[in-house]
Amino acid sequence: MRPARVSVVTAVATAAALTAVTGCTEKSDAKSGGANSVSVIATDDKCDVSKKKLSAGHVELAIENKGSKVTEVYILFPDDRIVSERENIGPGTKQKLTAEVKAGSYEIACKPGMKGDGIRQEVTVTGGTKTAKRDPRLDKAVAEYRAYAQAQADETLPKTKTFTDAVRKGDLAAAKKAYALSRIGWERTEPVAESFGDIDPKVDVREDGLEEGQDVEKDWTGWHRLERALWKDKKIGKREKALATQLDKDLLDWQKRVGKAVITPTSMANGAKELLDEVATGKVTGEEERYSHTDLVDFKANVEGAEKSYELLKPVAAENDPKLAKELDKQFAALSKLLDKHREGGADSYEFTSYDKVGKADRKELQDGVNALAEPLSKLAAAVAKSK
Amino acid sequence: MAEITTNEPGTAPEAATAEGNSPAPSRRALLAFGGAGLALGAAAAGGAVAMVRTGDEVAPAAESGAAVAFHGAHQAGIATAVQDRLHFAAFDVKTDDREEFVQLLKDWTKAAARMTEGHAIGEGAYGGLAEAPPDDTGEALGLKPSRLTLTIGFGPSLFEKFGLGDKRPDALVDLPKFPGDNLDKARSGGDLCVQACADDPQVAVHAIRNLARIGFGKVAVRWSQLGFGKTSSTTPGAQTPRNLFGFKDGTRNVSGDDSARLDEHVWVGEKDGPGWMTGGSYLVARRIRMNIETWDRTPLGEQEDIFGRDKGEGAPVGKAKEHDEPFLKAMKPTAHVRVAHPDANHGATILRRGYSFTDGTDGLGRLDAGLFFLAYQRDVRKGFIPVQRNLARSDALNEYIQHVGSAVFAVPPGVRGKDDWWGRGLFTREA
Numbered sequence: 001m002r003p004a005r006v007s008v009v010t011a012v013a014t015a016a017a018l019t020a021v022t023g024c025t026e027k028s029d030a031k032s033g034g035a036n037s038v039s040v041i042a043t044d045d046k047c048d049v050s051k052k053k054l055s056a057g058h059v060e061l062a063i064e065n066k067g068s069k070v071t072e073v074y075i076l077f078p079d080d081r082i083v084s085e086r087e088n089i090g091p092g093t094k095q096k097l098t099a100e101v102k103a104g105s106y107e108i109a110c111k112p113g114m115k116g117d118g119i120r121q122e123v124t125v126t127g128g129t130k131t132a133k134r135d136p137r138l139d140k141a142v143a144e145y146r147a148y149a150q151a152q153a154d155e156t157l158p159k160t161k162t163f164t165d166a167v168r169k170g171d172l173a174a175a176k177k178a179y180a181l182s183r184i185g186w187e188r189t190e191p192v193a194e195s196f197g198d199i200d201p202k203v204d205v206r207e208d209g210l211e212e213g214q215d216v217e218k219d220w221t222g223w224h225r226l227e228r229a230l231w232k233d234k235k236i237g238k239r240e241k242a243l244a245t246q247l248d249k250d251l252l253d254w255q256k257r258v259g260k261a262v263i264t265p266t267s268m269a270n271g272a273k274e275l276l277d278e279v280a281t282g283k284v285t286g287e288e289e290r291y292s293h294t295d296l297v298d299f300k301a302n303v304e305g306a307e308k309s310y311e312l313l314k315p316v317a318a319e320n321d322p323k324l325a326k327e328l329d330k331q332f333a334a335l336s337k338l339l340d341k342h343r344e345g346g347a348d349s350y351e352f353t354s355y356d357k358v359g360k361a362d363r364k365e366l367q368d369g370v371n372a373l374a375e376p377l378s379k380l381a382a383a384v385a386k387s388k
Numbered sequence: 389m390a391e392i393t394t395n396e397p398g399t400a401p402e403a404a405t406a407e408g409n410s411p412a413p414s415r416r417a418l419l420a421f422g423g424a425g426l427a428l429g430a431a432a433a434g435g436a437v438a439m440v441r442t443g444d445e446v447a448p449a450a451e452s453g454a455a456v457a458f459h460g461a462h463q464a465g466i467a468t469a470v471q472d473r474l475h476f477a478a479f480d481v482k483t484d485d486r487e488e489f490v491q492l493l494k495d496w497t498k499a500a501a502r503m504t505e506g507h508a509i510g511e512g513a514y515g516g517l518a519e520a521p522p523d524d525t526g527e528a529l530g531l532k533p534s535r536l537t538l539t540i541g542f543g544p545s546l547f548e549k550f551g552l553g554d555k556r557p558d559a560l561v562d563l564p565k566f567p568g569d570n571l572d573k574a575r576s577g578g579d580l581c582v583q584a585c586a587d588d589p590q591v592a593v594h595a596i597r598n599l600a601r602i603g604f605g606k607v608a609v610r611w612s613q614l615g616f617g618k619t620s621s622t623t624p625g626a627q628t629p630r631n632l633f634g635f636k637d638g639t640r641n642v643s644g645d646d647s648a649r650l651d652e653h654v655w656v657g658e659k660d661g662p663g664w665m666t667g668g669s670y671l672v673a674r675r676i677r678m679n680i681e682t683w684d685r686t687p688l689g690e691q692e693d694i695f696g697r698d699k700g701e702g703a704p705v706g707k708a709k710e711h712d713e714p715f716l717k718a719m720k721p722t723a724h725v726r727v728a729h730p731d732a733n734h735g736a737t738i739l740r741r742g743y744s745f746t747d748g749t750d751g752l753g754r755l756d757a758g759l760f761f762l763a764y765q766r767d768v769r770k771g772f773i774p775v776q777r778n779l780a781r782s783d784a785l786n787e788y789i790q791h792v793g794s795a796v797f798a799v800p801p802g803v804r805g806k807d808d809w810w811g812r813g814l815f816t817r818e819a
Contacts, residue, residue: 266519331605360574364608368482372605382520 036060038123040108042089043067047110047119054101056128061097061108065089069113074259075099076107076120079142082259087114101125117147138265138384141312145268146259148308149189153255156185160251164244167226170236179230180294181350183223186251187298188305190278191271192261193254202250206288221246231291269313269381272306276374279303284367286355296342296352299366303339306377307332313384321383324376331373338369453587455533458504460802461667462655465537466739466764467644469623471585474615474743475592476673476760477600478543478578478795479607486550490815492606496540496582496599497809503595506533509602525601528594536586538595540810541671541797546579555814557665559656559767560798563672566780568790575675575793578610583671583762585741589616611793613675615743615760622739628702628710632744632757633683633788635695636702637724639710642739653737653771654764656801664813667801669764672738672772675745675793678758683788694784696723722784733778738763738771758789768796 036059039050044067063086065071070090075083075097083106084099103125109118163182166174186193186204194200201209203222210220221243229240263271282288283299310317310328318325342358345351358366456464483489499509510523547556582599586592593614600609619631622644628636642649651657656665683691692698696705696719704714704725719726730737741764746757765771780786800811 270519327605368480368608371608372482375601375604378521382517385517385519 037062038108040064040073040110041066042071042073042110042112044069044112045119047073047108047121049108049121049123052121052123054123054125056101056103056125059099059101059125061086063089063095063097065091065093065095067091067112071110071112072114072118073097074107074109074111074118075101076109078105078107078136078139079263080146080259081142081262085259103128134265135316137316138313141316142263142265142268144312145309146261146263148312149192149261149263150255150258152185152189152305153251153258156182157248157251157255159185161248164248167236167244168241170241172230172234172236175226175236176230176292179223179227179292180289180297183298184301184350186254187278187301188275188308189258190302190305191267191274192258192263195261196254196257199250199254199257203247203254206290222250223247227289227291265313265316265384266381268309269317269377269384272309272380273374273377275302275306276370276377280367280370280374283355284363284370286363289355293354293356294352295355296339296358297350300339300350300352303332303335303373306373310377310380313380317380317383320386321379324379324383327376328373328380331369331376335369335373338366453532453534455505456535456537458501458538458803459805459808461804462669462802463537463539463799464504464802465539465583465585466654466669466741466799467622467642467650468535468537468585469644470618470621470741471535471537472587472616472618473585473589473592474618474760475584475589475596475612476581476615476762477584477596477612478581478610478673479600479603480610481546481549481579481606482608483606484549486815488606489550490811492603493540493811493815494809495602497803499598499602500538500595500810501803501806503528503598504533504536504538506531506536509598525594525598528591531588531591534586534588534591536584536591536595538599539583539585539799541581541583541799542811542814543578543580543795543797545577549579550815552814555662555664557656557662557670557798559660559665559670559769560796561768561773563768563773563794563796564777566776566791568780568786569794570790570792571794572792575611575613577795578797580607581671581673581795581797589614613745613760613793614747615745617744619742619744619759620740622741624711631742631759632678632680632746633691633695634699635691635697636710637695637697638740638742639702640729642737649737650739653766654739656766660766665798665800669739669766669799670768670771671797671799672761672763672765672768673793673795673797674761674791676759676761677756677790677792679788679790680755680757686788693720694722694724694788696720696725720784722782724779724783724785727778727783728775733775736771736774738765738775764799 036051036054036057038054038059038061040061040063041048042063042065059075061073061075063073068091070088072085072087072089073095074085077083083101084097086095086097089095106123106125107120108123109120111118159178160182163175163178166178190200190204193204204224205220205222206224207216207220207228210216214220217239225243226240226247229236279299279302283295283302286293286295288298289295310332314325317328339352340347342353342362343349343351344353456468458464481489483492502509508524508526508529513522513524513526513529516522544556544560544562547553547560582596584592584595586595596612600607617632618629620638620641621628622641624639624641624643628639628641631637642653644650654669656668656670658666660666686694688699692705696714697703697710698705701708702710703712704719705723706715706718707713714725714729716726716729716731726732741762743760743762744757745760746755748756750756763772800813803810
């Protein structure tokens with residue numbers, strides 16, 4: 001990542017927050033009139049909601065967990081964004097969840113065992129101001145992308161633990177081996193993670209990204225600090241072991257917040273372009289992984305993440321701008337092929353040539369490939385925004 | 389989005405259609421608000437008098453920064469009065485799809501015509517969708533056309549692609565290796581090139597930047613060079629500019645209005661072949677690094693001997709005025725003017741459009757500077773090659789210069805009108 005980047009996701013989030021509904025789990029006193037009380041009975045295989053039609057304004061869910069597993073309950077927008085949530089509802093306990101909602105469709109989800117998509121019920125809110133009507137195909141794209149981002153975060157935690165366990169054991173070789181693989185899920189969905197603002201500087205900052213007054217030894221945390229220890233200092237000390245544990249903790253925070261990120265169709269499109277920007281500014285130059293030289297792994301992950309966004313938006317984009325979709329298909333394939341040239345393992349492996357072994361001419365070729373894809377990709381948002 | 393829907397083709401007024409449906413104000417429209425009449429102070433530019441259209445009036449282009457006509461029998465930017473600034477870019481072709489490449493040439497032609505007229509390209513630089521980048525990058529908004537010319541050339545390597553092998557002109561030879569050459573591959577060659585000349589560097593850079601952007605995926609910039617301080621003039625009535633050694637060079641350059649000499653030495657004739665090149669020319673580009681610091685420590689007498697001119701007036705040895713006919717035998721046998729003169733090269737004559745360059749310092753504290761040499765000729769074998777052979781062998785200047793970049797291009801004839809495009813003859817005609 002680059003320091004002080006203003007992510008499009010963040011920018012859009014701010015704008016969208018003005019029109020969207022606010023989740024407020026803390027306040028229970030109803031300010032706006034027309035409080036709706038809904039009872040939710042959660043079991044291990046059911047999520048019974050007492051009312052499916054609600055009035056706009058303050059909503060209160062009275063939740064009872066009659067199952068055997070710890071559960072959590074969500075109110076979700078049609079694009080799977082979280083309006084409000086309540087975690088850790090133990091078997092046999094009752095909890096309340098409140099939110100303010102505008103007119104529109106929502107889902108209430110119970111997640112027994114706090115895993116997966118949950119058991120869902122559709123509810124309709126009427127009256128008051130309406131939320132903007134959108135192309136349902138785009139809502140679906142956003143929901144699927146959110147699920148993708150969540151899955152990437154979910155998969156990243158155990159992979160990172162393999163890495164951090166090795167660090168904690170002081171096993172230099174095992175830690176080196178697990179390092180790049182632990183970063184793939186993060187690199188695929190980086191714009192979402194960056195939209196939170198505070199997680200990225202903790203886990204993915206490079207030494208030159210530290211802010212003024214921050215101390216390299218005291219304040220630098222995350223993957224790249226460990227990268228330096230493993231490849232440059234070639235030793236693991238007490239500090240590194242503590243940093244490994246800190247990394248687990250910070251990524252857990254990320255995993256929990258992915259569902260709350262404000263994602264819109266255009267922010268998905270621009271997020272895809274941002275991933276290519278990341279490649280162009282950090283990976284092609286070899287700056288990102290300056291000690292481990294695993295830049296091509298990040299590169300591949302960035303491109304995969306961008307392609308995922310594109311694939312989800314493609315049904316709409318191809319309808320609005322068929323020429324653009326054709327060009328993007330072609331350039332994604334071309335870049336993928338170009339990366340394959342530097343693959344050292346099997347077809348689906350993430351074993352790539354160490355970037356310090358990639359010559360000037362090959363780097364230029366990669367840069368040309370990135371430009372060829374990123375330029376049309378920057379037009380994807382426009383193709384998506386035409387559909388309203 | 390409203391901005392797009394109100395400009396649907398068919399709903400726009402006729403005049404807007406002619407301008408390419410641009411909803412954004414043109415650079416020239418902005419200029420008009422300032423009330424600066426382009427025709428004011430329009431001194432004859434001499435040479436190929438560039439015509440500028442301002443509303444209904446047609447006026448000769450002034451030194452000030454009017455527009456140079458894009459369409460014509462020859463491409464602008466060759467015989468055109470030399471502008472102050474240069475951005476030259478060489479590109480590699482990245483696609484093997486002939487149709488796609490042809491489309492790029494058409495898109496480029498359209499954009500080039502608009503930019504030379506002082507207009508923003510596509511949907512303009514602002515007013516469009518907030519979530520998408522604008523078509524035009526915008527840094528030339530509010531600037532005059534600044535006599536921008538855009539000139540395209542095709543390198544020998546292009547003819548190895550798209551089945552163009554049999555269309556490669558005989559006159560487009562690969563340059564031989566000259567003694568003393570120290571060519572950097574990363575600054576040499578290219579499948580095609582675009583030369584942007586303008587009086588304002590921002591206008592020239594804007595043009596190359598936007599063409600590169602349109603080209604991503606089809607072509608990629610291989611290398612590029614910025615130039616300033618024109619080192620030669622195609623309007624010989626004016627003072628010859630000085631190069632970074634402080635000398636006037638190229639006094640006897642081909643004049644842009646001397647159609648007889650242009651036809652003889654610069655424009656490809658009908659009988660020269662191939663047909664698609666008639667009215668075109670051949671371009672040699674050389675990046676010539678100058679050893680500035682050692683030159684500056686050279687005694688004045690030696691400097692003047694090396695050039696064969698005096699430093700103040702620029703007069704050839706033994707003469708009083710710059711434009712006096714040089715007497716070659718009065719000069720040292722290795723004097724630059726003597727070795728380069730047509731009389732020393734069986735009449736070989738080239739049209740020079742070189743610019744000085746400096747790319748800062750080289751890490752050793754030496755100025756990374758020199759001459760970006762651009763020469764147009766009817767046949768490279770009869771123009772640059774014999775002259776450079778002679779120079780490489782015996783020019784006294786060689787101690788202070790080194791050729792570090794090199795490229796050669798076939799420059800097709802001019803774009804004839806709105807439906808014509810750069811390279812149409814090469815890609816469509818049978819010959």
